[in-house]
Amino acid sequence: MKASPHRSCERGSALIxxxxxxxxxxxMVSGVMSYIGSEHVFNIRSHRWTQALHLxxxxxEIGFAELNYQVFRGRNYPSSARGWTSLGGGTYTKTVSNWVxxxxxxxxxxxxxxxxxxxxxxxxxxxxxxxxxxxxxxPRGPTISRAVKVRLQPxxxxxxxxxxxxxxxxxxxxVYTDSFDSSDPTKSTNGRYDSAKKQANGDIAxxxxxxxxxxxxxxxxxxxxxxxxxxxxKMGKNGSVGPTFVSSDRxxxxxxxxxxxxxxxxxxxxxxxxxxxxGLSSAANLGNISGNWGFYGSGDYRASGISxxxxxxxxxxxxxxxxxTGNISISGNAKIxxxxxxxxxxxxxxxxxxxxxxxVNTGNTATSxxxxxxxxxxxxxxxxxxxxxxxxxxxxxxxxxxxGGANGDMSGSIVAKSITxxxxxxxHYDEALRSGNLANGYNVAQWQALRYEGGSWIAE
Amino acid sequence: xxxxxxxxxxGFTLTEVMVxxxxxxxxxxxxxxxxxxxxxxxxxxxxxxxIHADGRMAIDWFSRxxxxxxxxxxxxxxxxxxxxxxxxxxxxxxxYHMNSGKLLxxxxxxxxxxxxxxxNIYQLDFSLYDRLGNFTTVxxxxxGVQVRIRLRKYVMSQIQSEDFLSARLDMRNTL
Numbered sequence: 001m002k003a004s005p006h007r008s009c010e011r012g013s014a015l016i017x018x019x020x021x022x023x024x025x026x027x028m029v030s031g032v033m034s035y036i037g038s039e040h041v042f043n044i045r046s047h048r049w050t051q052a053l054h055l056x057x058x059x060x061e062i063g064f065a066e067l068n069y070q071v072f073r074g075r076n077y078p079s080s081a082r083g084w085t086s087l088g089g090g091t092y093t094k095t096v097s098n099w100v101x102x103x104x105x106x107x108x109x110x111x112x113x114x115x116x117x118x119x120x121x122x123x124x125x126x127x128x129x130x131x132x133x134x135x136x137x138x139p140r141g142p143t144i145s146r147a148v149k150v151r152l153q154p155x156x157x158x159x160x161x162x163x164x165x166x167x168x169x170x171x172x173x174x175v176y177t178d179s180f181d182s183s184d185p186t187k188s189t190n191g192r193y194d195s196a197k198k199q200a201n202g203d204i205a206x207x208x209x210x211x212x213x214x215x216x217x218x219x220x221x222x223x224x225x226x227x228x229x230x231x232x233x234k235m236g237k238n239g240s241v242g243p244t245f246v247s248s249d250r251x252x253x254x255x256x257x258x259x260x261x262x263x264x265x266x267x268x269x270x271x272x273x274x275x276x277x278x279g280l281s282s283a284a285n286l287g288n289i290s291g292n293w294g295f296y297g298s299g300d301y302r303a304s305g306i307s308x309x310x311x312x313x314x315x316x317x318x319x320x321x322x323x324x325t326g327n328i329s330i331s332g333n334a335k336i337x338x339x340x341x342x343x344x345x346x347x348x349x350x351x352x353x354x355x356x357x358x359x360v361n362t363g364n365t366a367t368s369x370x371x372x373x374x375x376x377x378x379x380x381x382x383x384x385x386x387x388x389x390x391x392x393x394x395x396x397x398x399x400x401x402x403x404g405g406a407n408g409d410m411s412g413s414i415v416a417k418s419i420t421x422x423x424x425x426x427x428h429y430d431e432a433l434r435s436g437n438l439a440n441g442y443n444v445a446q447w448q449a450l451r452y453e454g455g456s457w458i459a460e
Numbered sequence: 461x462x463x464x465x466x467x468x469x470x471g472f473t474l475t476e477v478m479v480x481x482x483x484x485x486x487x488x489x490x491x492x493x494x495x496x497x498x499x500x501x502x503x504x505x506x507x508x509x510x511i512h513a514d515g516r517m518a519i520d521w522f523s524r525x526x527x528x529x530x531x532x533x534x535x536x537x538x539x540x541x542x543x544x545x546x547x548x549x550x551x552x553x554x555x556y557h558m559n560s561g562k563l564l565x566x567x568x569x570x571x572x573x574x575x576x577x578x579x580n581i582y583q584l585d586f587s588l589y590d591r592l593g594n595f596t597t598v599x600x601x602x603x604g605v606q607v608r609i610r611l612r613k614y615v616m617s618q619i620q621s622e623d624f625l626s627a628r629l630d631m632r633n634t635l
Binding site for chain 1: 548
C-alpha cells in the first residue's frame with residue numbers, strides 16, 4: 001500500500017508544533033527556575049547580611065564582658081587566658097572562630113578589638129570595642145562581614161540624685177531636687193552648687209516594681225522620676241516634675257508627667273553590694289573614735305565605732321579610709337571635718353546616724369566624702385545643721401533624710417534600699433558623679449555600624 | 461452529464477469542516493488562554509520582584525538609620541517619623557515619610573536631601589515601643605521603632621501583586 005504524501009506533511013507539522021511548544025515551555029520553566037534560584041541566593045545573602053551584624057554585636061558583648069570582668073574582679077588587663085592578645089598601645093584582640101548556634105551549626109567568625117586600655121586602675125574613661133562578624137561561607141554566595149564600633153563610658157554608682165531599691169518617699173515641706181556639675185564652671189562655682197547656675201537633672205528613681213514605688217508628695221523634682229517595670233509614681237497636689245525650670249512647662253500631675261516622658265516605669269540599675277576594699281579588714285585598729293581627733297596624712301584604719309557628741313570634732317587632713325565595724329553616731333554640735341584637698345571614705349558595718357553639725361566637707365566636691373554601707377548596715381539617718389556634700393551608697397539600708405539647718409541643703413547623690421525624706425531637704429545632684437572613679441562597670445556611649453571601604457572600616 | 465469525483469481529490473463534508481473548526485477553535489482558545497495566563501503570571505512575578513526589591517531596600521535603609529538613632533524627634537502621624545542620629549561629632553536628622561504612594565527619606569545635616577526608597581506604597585505605619593517592649597506614643601520613652609510597609613502594584617485597577625514587610629529595631633544610641 002502506498003502512503004499518502006498529504007499524511008506525511010501532517011506528521012511533520014505536529015513534530016514542529018510539539019517542538020515549538022516544548023521550547024516555549026522550557027523557556028518559561030527556566031525563567032521561573034531562574035527567578036526561584038535568584039530569590040534563594042537573595043534570601044541567603046539577606047540572611048547572612050543580618051547574621052553578620054548579630055555576630056558583630058555578639059562580639060561587642062564579649063568585649064563588654066571582659067572589661068566589666070576587669071572592673072569588678074581585679075582590674076588586670078584583658079587576659080591571655082581568655083584568648084586576648086596585646087597589640088601594644090592599649091589595644092587587645094581576640095578571635096572567636098567557628099561560632100556555633102544552639103543546633104551546633106557553624107554561623108561564622110567574630111573578631112574583637114579592644115582599644116584605649118592604657119590603664120585599668122583607674123578604669124579607662126573612653127575605651128572602645130570594634131567587633132567584626134563574618135558569616136561562614138555557604139554555597140552560592142560570597143562571605144559577608146559587618147562591623148560595629150562601640151565607645152564605652154564608665155557606668156556610675158550614682159546615675160541619679162536619689163535612687164532606692166525599694167520605696168522612695170519624699171515627705172516634708174519645701175523639698176526639691178535639682179542638679180549642678182562640679183566639674184563645669186558654667187554649672188557650678190568653685191565646684192559647689194550655685195543656684196544661679198542650677199540644672200534640671202535632679203532625677204530620682206526606684207528599682208521597685210510596685211504601686212507607688214516613688215511618692216513625690218508635694219516635692220518639686222527638677223528632673224525625671226522613674227520606677228522599675230510595673231511600678232507607679234504618686235504625686236501630691238502641690239508636687240511637680242520635669243527637667244525644666246519653666247513653671248508652665250512642668251507636669252503637675254502624674255498623667256502629665258507620663259505623657260511627657262518625665263515619669264517612666266522602665267528604670268533598671270545594677271546595685272551591687274559593697275565589698276570591703278582589700279587591706280581594710282587588717283588595717284590599724286583605732287578602737288572607738290570619740291572626742292577630738294586629727295588624722296594627718298593618708299592611710300587606712302579600722303574603728304569599732306564613731307561616737308561624737310557635744311563639741312567633738314574629728315578632722316581629716318589626708319586621704320583616709322576607715323572601716324567602722326560598729327555604729328556611727330554624730331550628735332550635739334559634733335562634726336567631722338574634711339580639710340580642703342583631702343578625701344574620706346567610710347565603710348560602715350553598723351547603723352549610721354549623722355546629726356549635729358554633720359560632715360563639713362570644706363571646699364571639696366562630693367567625691368571627697370564617700371560613705372558606704374556594708375551589707376550588715378541597715379539603718380541610716382542624715383540630718384543636722386551642716387551642708388552635706390558627699391555620696392552615700394548603702395544598698396541594704398533604710399535611709400531617712402531629716403532636713404535641718406542650712407535649709408536642709410544637700411549635694412551629691414544617695415543610693416539606699418529605701419529613702420524617706422522628712423522635713424526640709426533641697427537636694428542637688430552632682431552630675432560629675434556620672435563619670436570619674438566611681439565606676440560600676442561600663443555603659444554604651446556611642447554605637448556605630450561600619451562598612452568596609454578602601455581597605456578599612458568606616459561609618460555607614 | 462453526471463460529474464465524476466476525481467480519485468485523490470476528495471473534499472471534506474460540511475460536517476467535517478465544522479467539527480475541525482470547532483476543535484481548532486477550542487485548541488487555539490486553550491493555547492491563547494494558557495499563553496495569556498502565563499504572561500499575566502510572569503508579569504505578576506516581575507512586578508512582585510520589583511516591589512519586593514523596593515521594600516527590602518527601604519527596610520534595609522530604615523534598619524540602618526534606626527539602629528544608629530539616638531531618639532525620635534517628631535512623629536506627626538503614623539506614616540511620618542523623624543529621628544536624630546549622632547554623627548560623631550554632630551547630629552543629623554532623618555525623616556521617613558510618604559508622598560503620593562512613594563516612600564521618601566530626607567536626610568538633614570545642614571541642607572536637606574530627599575531620596576525615594578520605594579514606589580507603589582499602599583500602606584506605611586510606624587509605631588514606637590519603650591524599653592520594656594510596650595507600645596508607646598511618648599517620644600521620650602521610645603526605644604524601639606517598628607515599620608510596616610504594604611506595597612501593591614495594580615494592572616487595570618486590579619491588585620496584581622502585593623508584598624508586606626515589617627521590622628522592629630532598637631535605637632542603639634538611645635541610652
